Amino acid sequence: MVKQHVQRFGVINTLEGYSYLVLLFIAMPLKYLLGVAIAVKIAGMLHGVLFIGLVLLMIPAYLQAKWKFKCNLLFFIASLIPFGTFFTRAKIKAYE
Numbered sequence: 001m002v003k004q005h006v007q008r009f010g011v012i013n014t015l016e017g018y019s020y021l022v023l024l025f026i027a028m029p030l031k032y033l034l035g036v037a038i039a040v041k042i043a044g045m046l047h048g049v050l051f052i053g054l055v056l057l058m059i060p061a062y063l064q065a066k067w068k069f070k071c072n073l074l075f076f077i078a079s080l081i082p083f084g085t086f087f088t089r090a091k092i093k094a095y096e
Contacts, residue, residue, distance in 0.1 A: 003096055009054070009061035010092040013075070016054045017085030019047040024082055054079055065095040 027043035030036040055076070062072045071091070078084030 003061075003064050005057065005060040005064040006092065006095045009057045010089065010096065012050060012054050012057050013079070013085045013092060014089060016047070016050040016079060017083070019043065019050050020079075020082060020085070023047045051079065061092075061095075067095060 023040070023043040027039040030039040058072065058075060062069075075088050075092070078088045
């Protein structure tokens with residue numbers, strides 16, 4: 001049985017991870033090395049929206065999958081670390 005909330009959380013987890021990398025490794029160097037400030041505004045806004053979506057989708061996924069709070073905390077902390085969301089992807093996939 002496919003768990004809809006967990007699947008959506010997995011998708012936004014991956015998208016948020018990519019947006020974080022774009023912000024850190026493309027937009028910020030463009031701003032500070034070339035003076036293109038609009039890159040950070042666009043990438044930052046996109047990342048912010050995806051991060052809020054990640055946090056909001058984490059709650060129904062947590063309830064549907066019935067994973068432990070420790071696991072939920074791991075997903076949140078991993079979203080704050082570059083490349084962290086990609087390491088949690090396999091764990092989320094196991095709950096789908």
